[in-house]
Amino acid sequence: MTARLLRFSVNGEPVTVAVEPQRTLLEVLRYELDLIGSKQGCDKGDCGACTVQIDGLPRLSCLTLALAVEGRDIQTVEGLGRAHGGCHPLQDAMDRWDAAQCGFCTPGILMSAESLLRRSPGPVTRSEVREALAGNLCRCTGYTKIIDAVVDASEQMAAPRDETEAAQ
Ligand code: FES
Ligand code: FES
Incomplete structure (x- = not known):
């Protein structure tokens, strides 16, 4: 099939790539x-x-046709820590809680969890995390440490704001 030019942004960088329609x-x-x-x-x-x-x-990138993201903003795990000078607090928390074993699920979990924390600023509950990660399968960890890590990260990210508010 004939390739078409696709323009979108990945982790804040504009990208142009020739793509076959079925990709x-x-x-x-x-x-x-x-x-x-x-x-x-x-x-x-x-x-x-x-x-x-x-x-x-x-979103599940395996079920998304590439040409459907023309002009859209795509974030992948590679860009997650950029605004934090290295690792995102979620990545630090996953490390602290030993929440990855083989690590295969970890990038997808991080992207689902980061979206939750951005949409729900402030500490999140375990049930909110469970709901946000319902589509992310982990064969290794039993989820407990992953949930611990996401809740911990949400508390870490909320703490400076709470302290600022308390000081006002
Ligand atoms: S690879 Fe996309 S949901 Fe499994
Ligand atoms: S850490 Fe192995 S699948 Fe989740």
Whole structure:
């Protein structure tokens, strides 16, 4: 099939790439742009390992046709720590809580969790985290430490704001 030019932004950078119409966003990220953080697990919408953010919301890149993201803003795990000078507080918390084993699910979990924390500023509850991560399968951890880490990160991120508010 004839390739078409696709223009979108990835982690804040404009990108133009020639794409065949049947290609998924996941394939373009991994095989055209060399952004291999988003994982190709089931490739049919069951595992969440391919989760990225499209215009700030978590989406399955294996089920998204690449040409459908023309002009959209895509965030992948590779860009997660940029605004934090290295690691995002979620990544630090996952490390503190030993919340990754094989790590295959971790990029997708981070992208789902970051979207939750941005949309729900302030500490989040365990049930909010469970709901946000419902589409992200982890075969290793049993989820408890992942949930601990996300709640911890939400508290860490809320703390400076609470202290600022308290000082006012
Ligand atoms: S690879 Fe996309 S949901 Fe499994
Ligand atoms: S850490 Fe192995 S699948 Fe989640």
